[in-house]
Amino acid sequence: MATTETKPYFRFLSIEDEEIKDDILTMSVSSEYPVKRGFGEEILEHTPEAIDLKRFNDNAPILWSHNVSEQVGVILRAYLVDKKLKVDMRFGNSAKAKEIEADVRQKIIRNVSIGYAVHEMEERDGQFYATRWEPLEASFVSVASDPNVGVQRSQPQIQNTIPTKQMDSSNTQAISTINNGWDEYTREADQFSLVNAIKAQASGDWSQAGREREVGQELARKYGTRTATGILVPNHSWSKRTFVASSASAGGNLIQTDVLSDQFVDALRPYSAVMEAGATMITGLQGNVSIPKRATSSTAEWFGADDADSISESVGTFGTVSMVPKSIGVYSKFSRLMQLQSTPDIENLIRQDFLELIGTGIDAAAIAGTGSSSQPTGILSASGTTVLALATNGSAASLDNLLTLKKNVGAANVIDDGTMAYLTNSKVESAISQLKDGNSAYHLNPYTAPLGEQKFAGKRMLISNNCPSNLTKGSGSNLSAIIFGKFSDLLIGQWSGIEIETDIYSDFAKGTVGVRAITTIDIAVRHGASFSIIKDAIAA
Incomplete structure (x- = not known):
């Protein structure tokens, strides 16, 4: 062989x-x-x-x-x-x-x-x-x-x-001596080229993509995945490519593979509002996963030092949040791909294209996934959340409504770990920003921060048009959702790296190569009480 x-x-x-x-x-x-x-x-x-x-x-x-x-x-x-x-x-x-x-x-x-x-x-x-x-x-x-x-x-x-x-x-x-095989893998994966991998797949000639094939096969062995025609891409290879490999003296040997998966999360974050808000990413999963959650809490008591008092028993109960592998795929086409050189600019362009598609797909599912038709269950469909109904057929959201969302989460004794935030779409953002008092003065100063970076009641307000604006209620249609919650209680699990596969036949006459990227994830809300939502906001 x-x-x-x-x-x-x-x-x-x-x-x-x-x-x-x-x-x-x-x-x-x-x-x-x-x-x-x-x-x-x-x-x-x-x-x-x-x-x-x-x-x-x-x-x-x-x-x-x-x-x-x-x-x-x-x-x-x-x-x-x-x-x-x-x-x-x-x-x-x-x-x-x-x-x-x-x-x-x-x-x-x-x-x-x-x-x-x-x-x-x-x-x-x-x-x-x-x-x-x-x-x-x-x-x-x-x-x-x-x-x-x-x-x-x-x-x-x-x-x-x-x-x-x-x-x-x-x-x-460059040569260096390393006693850990995954450190060597890390150095090779750092130089993984998407362009080389895609070109090799399309042509069948791997002579210029030996590193990419080797790293992909190592990932397949790690995850227990066997792919007939695709190749797995290491998570941290989705970070912006600079073509600079860290030396051992610069700390290159100190980075572990499990830590490098965070670089994939960092790369996705600009394209996913829920990740930007602080959703918890769990990588390297295998099989179905049950994650513990506290259903009810124990209580603390004060007692005297004379041994006359005793602590009453109070039992906290625990449940689990199940996560089951689900696949998300994106498809993109590149013209004249086989003539492209593997330069940092080209690498970053193709990475950005896939990251935007995958990040948007994860964002949409994390917010509004139905839990059916192979979709994960997003925040709007999760059980245990507090729903604030505005009106029978929907209504425009007020500042009081936003404050109520925040109050609902606080009343559930949810502790802010820095990931509490509002999340809505650009229609609601515009409507809220234009609210005025009796003197036609804005309740909120629309110039206090760049668009999408505003704060309300001391909490961030993130904007994503993956937050739906096409909901219905009664006779109302095109209604919008508003979410407030602790986003670290939104879990995104990943079972393997991203697998890429090429299609050179569909647009052969045009010289266009189709590239499909697939990864396996699931999404779950760990504590429903960490989120309070509106699903019937009217916003033009």
């Missing part, structure tokens, strides 16, 4: 069979000892047919700890001896090089590592054999753990690679 790799790997060994003559050090740098990777045990075949030694025999660098800015020597010759890769090397003249040379001669530094790229791989009896691979550089390192060969590996670097078909060897990235 062939594989696609777009990044270097490492194997770390202890210097045991070195030979120093004059200023030339001869040592083994790799062997066929199996190393555990995310996909299984990897074995590098050490045959002339398997190893491409062009780089190593062209004055390849010897580094310190894979730091490309700290070259301490040069490889003079690379060759195979008894299934091991050996090199003759000479130390440099820099202070660092002299320091490393002295430590090697005194056997203080005992470990060496190579960075390499795999071009082809085969699976045999559960092990993965690199049948065509290329060493890129060698480094002296500090830690080793494998005593079985002459030049032994350090603690394995779990790279979580996925076997695929070909490799784009021009995309190898």
Whole structure:
């Protein structure tokens, strides 16, 4: 089975069979000892047919700890001896090089590592054999753990690679040593290109999208998802693309995958009023989920210090909020997509298009989802909310009505955690903003904040036209909804990343590529009492 790799790997060994003559050090740098990777045990075949030694025999660098800015020597010759890769090397003249040379001669530094790229791989009896691979550089390192060969590996670097078909060897990235496989995945996912993934899907040629295919397959393994033709996109790849990868010294190794899912939420937030308000996003779900909620509370009592009093028993009751996977999909078309280059501007343009569609879809369902026809249940259909009815056939909302919504939530002892806000559509916003007193003075100053950023009674008023203006009641029609509540009690669960799939056939004659994006989510209101709503406001 062939594989696609777009990044270097490492194997770390202890210097045991070195030979120093004059200023030339001869040592083994790799062997066929199996190393555990995310996909299984990897074995590098050490045959002339398997190893491409062009780089190593062209004055390849010897580094310190894979730091490309700290070259301490040069490889003079690379060759195979008894299934091991050996090199003759000479130390440099820099202070660092002299320091490393002295430590090697005194056997203080005992470990060496190579960075390499795999071009082809085969699976045999559960092990993965690199049948065509290329060493890129060698480094002296500090830690080793494998005593079985002459030049032994350090603690394995779990790279979580996925076997695929070909490799784009021009995309190898800067080398660093990492002990956590998901950290390596994170670095690769940071450079995930939507354009490359879509172009590869449309053409069937993944030679320029090895990273994207590998990351997508890693996500499929993580989520237990198997997709025949689509590819999963990592959540944090939806953030604005700058093409700058964080180094380990800048904190790149400290970011965990689960935390990076927040970047997807941040990217969606401008397109979703409920997320902007503070809805709780729960990612990485598997199967059906039940989330606990407190139905009734216990009570606290004061008692004396003379042991004469006792605390009365009061039992709080708990319920659950169920979340079941539901799929949301969006479809967009791009002309001349196959000619596009993967530049930051193009990447961000396509990301913005999908984020706007997905964010709008989530927003509409979170506000007005009916709970039927495969829709989630939104706030307006949730049970336990307090509904303020204005009139038999609807009525214009007053400032008093808005204050009543706020009072209803407060009367339910809902504590504001900073996410309490009003949410309505632009029609209601305009009508409320134009209310005047008997002297024709505005009750609210329409110039106190930019449109959509006003506050009322000290609470934010967010505007989304996903808040419906087509409701009916009695003989009234085109009625609007107004919501006040604690939006952190609105839960949005996500089961997997976003899967993208291409369609090159529907508009083949036009050269247009259709792209569908699908993700699996559900929406639930954890505490109905956290929301008070109006569903019959008249607003022109």
